[in-house]
Amino acid sequence: MILSKASASGTGETYTRRYPRSVLKSAEYELVRESVGLADRSARGKLRLLGAEAAEFLEGQVTNDVEALEPGTGCYAALLNHKGKVRADMRVLRGPDWIWLDTEPEMQAVVESTVRTYGIGRDVREEDVTESHAILSLLGPESRSALEVAPAPEEHSFVRAEHGLYVATDLGVDVICATADADAVRLALGVEPVSEEAAECLRVESGRPRLGVDFGGDTIPEEAGLNERAVSFTKGCYVGQETVARLHYKGRPNRHLRGLRLSDPVPTGTELYLGDRAVGTVGSVMVSPVHGPIALALVRREAGPGDELVARDPRVRATVVELPFAA
Template sequence: MNRPPHPVPLPLGGGEGARRAGEGDGLWSRCVRKSERRLPMNPDEHPTSNIQRPTSNGSKRPSIFLHSITDLRYDDDMSVLAIREFHQRLNARFTELNGMEVVEHYGDPPSEHAALRERAGVLDLSFRSRLCLTGADRQKFLNGQVTNNVKDLKTGEGCYAALVNAKGRMQSDLNIYILEDEILLDFEPGYGATVVQRLEKYIIADDVQVVDVAAHYGLISVQGPEASEVMRALGFERSAGKSTPDPSQEGNEPTAGATPLPAFGTAGAGFVQPPTRPANFVSFKAPTLGEIYLMNLPRIGSAGFDLFVPTAALGPVTDKLITAAKAVGGRACGWQALEMARLEAGTPRFGVDMDETNLPPEAGIEGRAVSYTKGCYIGQEVIARVRTYGQVAKALRGLRLADSIKVLPQKGDKLYRGDKEIGFVTSALASPTLRSNVALAYVRREHNGIGTELTLRTTEGESPARIVELPFKKS
């Protein structure tokens, strides 16, 4: 069956509207001068851009997130070429996603999908956008901008949240991490300018700066049931020579004073224990590689970890992860396999299954992304009103499609009950794991109960569809 098409490319991601790290006379310029990098964007060269110089009233401490790469002398463009050549040696095939080049697959999509579902897959997600917020007011400010509780998070903790407008409509979803001197935001490619403009709109008298770090730190992810075993193969198992509980079990927190990883050429006989609660993280330094941040982030409904790695170290770190994954039956995987596994898990993706027209409760992310006790934020009144006075008009649901369909539905294909149009498809998949055709779709509330039978209309005609629980399960 035909695979659903890629989303229509959107503007380039990575925080296009933000200051690039190193511009101006503030702390970032000190970091970049030390590394002697030539940064690609300067306000003087782009007078019409919304990039701003750092103000003089910000924190005087060097950025922790960029501090580790200031001693690494490299050219960003050469580093990008190096990691691309690394992927090419693995038989990578590239495609475009929202204006960014991504590895679509490594020549065997079915095997890559099986690795993600049954073992472990290593994915280069460096195409995603990455911003940092700095300044003394960063945490208080961000708490007033997003749907989840940020103000009570401590260093080493994080959360998932939505950035919404005054009408409660989503502008992006965000993975948020509280670093020692800044806050890291990780989100879908193509929405960097939107996020920067949205945040800077409300920076009035706050000591907050928005900085683009996408060029300096890449993102490598390990996902799948054996992801914890991949971490163990690299040394993420014990602290100070003592065994620790299974790191996949919630509640087993990193041990203070754990020594760096031998697998990354660091000193010491102990091991770093990975974070065990979703969105929590640890960091460690590796000689010649810089500081690496390890986040607990399941992306496809099973165990998962993200590693933020200095751009110059992407190749060596990815190679180590792939070697460790192969030891447990895993492998390098591309975006196509990740999308298949994501859909099987029933996880919506911003820009595809949720967008600027949706409220977070409509997309089914309310439980993960919304706090109703945190206090005020932009758009809070609308979202609170939905909870207080009734349900949303439509909601994202899982559909089991007919096995007989010859072509999968496209985004926007309509759903009917009788002659009444009651919804539309956002994503569809011929699932190897489920051995059936499935889809995500928005369905009006009076027709979206589990088990409801609907009619799908596509260019190929009509076919039956049934609403099922998410995540999808084998029938």
């Protein structure tokens, strides 16, 4: 469970949902660190693009090079506004005659609207496959050995196999299957289930930010550390490209995604101070069995690794560290 700041009754009162350390010291965390566990990520929004111009269309909309993908490969990409700020992020998989997109549930409507608005007159159409397809995530070092055939190790590479698509991820392998078959697939895989909390802890430890929690619609990709994973600087034009390229080649971002080692957990959204100056806000917060209380945060560039920041409400110390968190 990500610790969050929330309204109790619409009055503005906030509270901290403290996550019990005992849960993340349990067998499920050990599974994803030492072996393999299965997390259900079926809540993600899922779209399939069809049509002869689907790849060409998407190429002009997102930050990564979709047209360069061979069938059986994929990438991570972002959809920007004209000012270069992130509207949505997504995983892109290229099949023989289709393109698969999955995104945060809240961002699906943004992606759908983009296709419908800017795809007019093009041979591209979208299908909402959120309800008809499930995503079962195998997490841990033994993820690949749990399958009868594994995809290439490169992230986003995939193969079609007995239970659906097997997609390589940074933390294991995703199995994309029909929702109607999901229970049978779980049974056939024979992998112990793990909670969302265990999966989220791995994500935070690895320094992967989540749109809507760690960064939002006021963020340029480089600020959130997305350039290496999500941006191609050799592809053709796309919406927001000028800002992204100018910052990359001629400027430097005002903010950076950093890790925080906390003296105690704080709610997501808590403001951080360096001296008397507010320099950022806390994103995802977890209590890691390995690292203790940790967080991701967008902080101003003057707050660098080794600096000690302070949260005032509640009063907590936060030491800035590079990502990912060192073991």
